[in-house]
Amino acid sequence: MNKKFKTIVLAITYSLIITSTNLQADVANDIERFQGYLMKKFPDISKQDFADGVYAIDKSSRESWEEIEEFPPYEIQIDDGKVMWDSKFANGKSYADCFKDGPAVAAQYPRWDKEKSMVITLPLAINNCLKANGEKPLKYKKGKINDILSYMTFESRGQTTNVKVPSDDPKALEAYNKGKHFWLARRGQLNLSCAACHAQNAGNKIRSEILSPALGQTTHFPAYRSKWGTVGTLHRRFSGCNKQVRAKPFKAQGEEYRNLEYFLTAMSNGIKLNGPGARK
Amino acid sequence: MKNKLLITLLASLVMSANVALAESAKDIIASAETAQKKAASVGGEWRDVGKFIKAAKTALKNGDKKKATKLAKKALQQSKDGYSQAMRQAEVALELPAYMKK
Numbered sequence: 001m002n003k004k005f006k007t008i009v010l011a012i013t014y015s016l017i018i019t020s021t022n023l024q025a026d027v028a029n030d031i032e033r034f035q036g037y038l039m040k041k042f043p044d045i046s047k048q049d050f051a052d053g054v055y056a057i058d059k060s061s062r063e064s065w066e067e068i069e070e071f072p073p074y075e076i077q078i079d080d081g082k083v084m085w086d087s088k089f090a091n092g093k094s095y096a097d098c099f100k101d102g103p104a105v106a107a108q109y110p111r112w113d114k115e116k117s118m119v120i121t122l123p124l125a126i127n128n129c130l131k132a133n134g135e136k137p138l139k140y141k142k143g144k145i146n147d148i149l150s151y152m153t154f155e156s157r158g159q160t161t162n163v164k165v166p167s168d169d170p171k172a173l174e175a176y177n178k179g180k181h182f183w184l185a186r187r188g189q190l191n192l193s194c195a196a197c198h199a200q201n202a203g204n205k206i207r208s209e210i211l212s213p214a215l216g217q218t219t220h221f222p223a224y225r226s227k228w229g230t231v232g233t234l235h236r237r238f239s240g241c242n243k244q245v246r247a248k249p250f251k252a253q254g255e256e257y258r259n260l261e262y263f264l265t266a267m268s269n270g271i272k273l274n275g276p277g278a279r280k
Numbered sequence: 281m282k283n284k285l286l287i288t289l290l291a292s293l294v295m296s297a298n299v300a301l302a303e304s305a306k307d308i309i310a311s312a313e314t315a316q317k318k319a320a321s322v323g324g325e326w327r328d329v330g331k332f333i334k335a336a337k338t339a340l341k342n343g344d345k346k347k348a349t350k351l352a353k354k355a356l357q358q359s360k361d362g363y364s365q366a367m368r369q370a371e372v373a374l375e376l377p378a379y380m381k382k
Contacts, residue, residue: 030376037380177374184377185369189326189358195377247362248325256323 027165027176027266034199034267038215041202050216051274057203058210065278074150074224074276077231081151084144089133095148098129106156106273110163110262112172119175119258123149123233127253140252141236149222150231153275161219161273163266179263182256183214188247194260209280218265220277231276234261305345308352309336315359324366326358 039047042057049056055065085103088094099105109122120128123145127137138145165176183194197206198214205211221234228236235257239249250256312333319325336351 029382033376033380033382036382037376181372181374184374185372186365187324187369189328189361191365200377200379243327246327248320248327248329250323 026173030180031267031269035215035270037199038202038213042213047215048271050213050268051219051271053216053220053277053279054210054212056216057213061210061280068278072224072276073278074222074231077147077150077222077224077276078154079151080144081147081149081154084148085151089130089135091133093133095126095129098125098132099152102155103152104155104159106153106275107159107162110258110265112164112166112169112175112262114166114169114172117169117171118255119179119262121253121258121261122152123235124253124258126152141233141239142230146222146231146233149233150276153222153273156273157275159273161265161268161271163262163269165262165266175259176263176266178255179259179261182260183263188242188245190245192245194241194264214264214267216268216271218261218268219271219273220275220279222275223277223279225279227280305336305340305348305352308349308356309333309340312336312352312355312359315356315363319359319362319366322363322366322370324362324364324369326362329355329358329362332358 035047038050042050045056052062052065055062085095096102101108106122109125110119112118113120123138123140126145126148127140130137138148166172186193186196194214197211198217201211202213203210218234221237222231223237224231225237233252235252238257238260239252242249312329316325316329316333319329332351332355336348336355339345339351340348
């Protein structure tokens with residue numbers, strides 16, 4: 001190998017290392033700043049406490065929440081979800097054939113799929129399983145998706161959020177950055193961003209409601225919301241939030257919300273899952 | 281004879297004004313739909329635009345051209361605002377806000 005060729009190969013190798021190191025530094029830096037800011041804003045609670053959302057920072061609403069959790073309103077969905085998990089598809093297979101590690105896999109999502117070049121979320125993986133076995137896919141906001149998700153999420157309680165942005169695929173960082181941009185961008189007639197409410201104004205009131213901190217927001221979905229009278233998905237909540245700022249919501253499990261989920265979940269790395277949750 | 285002529289003239293003036301208003305409402309609805317698509321293409325469509333356009337079309341169908349025009353204009357303006365907002369936000373730096381400093 002001549003000297004010039006060696007130099008070129010080394011230069012390319014070093015630039016790849018620097019890029020991948022920078023990539024990891026970007027994500028790690030974001031996590032440090034994101035978590036640091038909110039933990040400083042609410043110094044009396046631990047990092048894990050953020051998984052309880054507004055009930056970690058508001059004593060009076062915590063009391064009613066704890067009472068609700070004594071007889072959790074999402075128990076029916078967990079039981080129905082177990083029935084779905086245990087039932088066979090028409091072809092004789094079941095969810096267990098797709099999720100070889102069993103139902104306790106919520107902490108493996110969302111994740112980057114290099115082959116498909118997209119973020120895969122657990123609801124998407126569930127529907128991919130159904131489609132691969134000739135079954136009708138489930139709707140992504142309401143209905144039975146919440147049953148199977150509730151069961152799988154419940155089985156995954158206690159697992160630690162650990163989203164990775166792989167360094168060997170720049171498209172993964174691109175998806176992460178798109179999610180980050182979504183979170184930062186103002187939208188709708190009310191011109192609000194996720195950051196404006198759930199970081200800058202976390203703990204403040206918007207009309208009668210206290211704005212929950214963004215840290216830990218993804219750990220407890222799907223969630224039973226009193227407003228819905230049932231369990232709903234994270235993307236249903238994204239959609240509702242967008243509507244509340246008078247922006248037209250995006251499609252559940254579309255690229256925008258999957259990338260947002262990718263970024264937002266990464267920001268909660270280190271926090272244990274505690275879904276399904278009960279919320280107002 | 282003179283009165284008949286005057287009545288006919290007045291009637292035709294009112295009719296052409298109505299036609300003009302209806303066409304104007306139609307044009308504004310069409311403009312609003314174009315602007316809606318433009319805003320949507322950059323992820324900037326606002327929540328109520330579709331509702332206003334639908335209501336404008338219903339109003340026009342029912343002969344309420346004034347209402348149709350008002351709603352269509354609202355949809356058009358909100359679509360323009362949504363597009364401008366999305367284009368401005370596209371320039372937002374990919375940095376966490378300064379208040380989230382280390």
